[in-house]
Amino acid sequence: MHFTALSSKSIPKQIKTILEFNEKIYKEKNSEFIAQAYPVESIEQSDEILGKVRKKYFDATHHCYALKLLTGETKSSDDGEPKGSAGLRIINAIEHFDLLNVMVIVIRYFGGTKLGICPLGKAYYQSAFNVIKNSKIIKMKLYQQISVQIEFNYISQFHRIVNNFEGIIDNSEYSESAKFLLSVSPDNKDSLINDLINATNGSIKYHCTNSFSYLKSLNNT
Known part of the structure; x- marks a missing residue:
C-alpha cells in the first residue's frame, strides 16, 4: 500500500496483516459457517470481494463480514443476524490478532436449529478466529523512497551501504551518472544518507520523497 505526501509520524512504522486468502469451515448444531479471510487495502476492494462472494454463495442464509484498514476505517455487517451477533464479533477476532488491512467474511448456511444470541455470537467469533x-x-x-544520484566510481560503496541499512533498490538508471530510487525505513534514512555523503566525499545528490509504502519485513518466515 502506497501513501503520498504524508509524514512518517502519521502512520505506523510496522503493521501485521495476512499474506493471502484463506478459508476455514466451522460447524455448530448443523449450521455451517464458511469463514474467509482476505488481505484488503480499501473499502472499494472489500466491496468488490463481497459482491463476488454473495454471487458465488447466493443460496447462503447470511453473508456477514467485518474489515479493519490501516487508514482507521472499519466496516461490518450482521446481514440479517441479530444486531451485534456477527459483524462485531468478527471485528473482535481481527483485533485479537492486532491485524490491519484484513477482511473476514463468514458465510452461514442455516442448519435448522436456532442457536440463540450468545451461542450465535460465539460461533461467528470462533469462525473468524479459526480462519485468521x-x-x-x-x-x-x-519504507520511504529516496532518489539518489552518484558518480560511477562510488557504486560499490553505495551498494554496501544500502545493504547495511536493509534498503531496497526500486529502480536504477545509468547515463552520465548512476541514478537510483531507494526504499528505506524512516528510522534508517538519516544514517544511510550520512554514510553515503561520507563515502562519496559529499558528491552525492539526493532527495527524500514524500512517498511511503509498506513492504514485507525481511525477517518474515
Whole structure:
C-alpha cells in the first residue's frame, strides 16, 4: 500500500496483516459457517470481494463480514443476524490478532436449529478466529523512497551501504551518472544518507520523497 505526501509520524512504522486468502469451515448444531479471510487495502476492494462472494454463495442464509484498514476505517455487517451477533464479533477476532488491512467474511448456511444470541455470537467469533489463526500472518514495515544520484566510481560503496541499512533498490538508471530510487525505513534514512555523503566525499545528490509504502519485513518466515 502506497501513501503520498504524508509524514512518517502519521502512520505506523510496522503493521501485521495476512499474506493471502484463506478459508476455514466451522460447524455448530448443523449450521455451517464458511469463514474467509482476505488481505484488503480499501473499502472499494472489500466491496468488490463481497459482491463476488454473495454471487458465488447466493443460496447462503447470511453473508456477514467485518474489515479493519490501516487508514482507521472499519466496516461490518450482521446481514440479517441479530444486531451485534456477527459483524462485531468478527471485528473482535481481527483485533485479537492486532491485524490491519484484513477482511473476514463468514458465510452461514442455516442448519435448522436456532442457536440463540450468545451461542450465535460465539460461533461467528470462533469462525473468524479459526480462519485468521490458520492464515499466514506477516509483518509489513514502513519504507520511504529516496532518489539518489552518484558518480560511477562510488557504486560499490553505495551498494554496501544500502545493504547495511536493509534498503531496497526500486529502480536504477545509468547515463552520465548512476541514478537510483531507494526504499528505506524512516528510522534508517538519516544514517544511510550520512554514510553515503561520507563515502562519496559529499558528491552525492539526493532527495527524500514524500512517498511511503509498506513492504514485507525481511525477517518474515
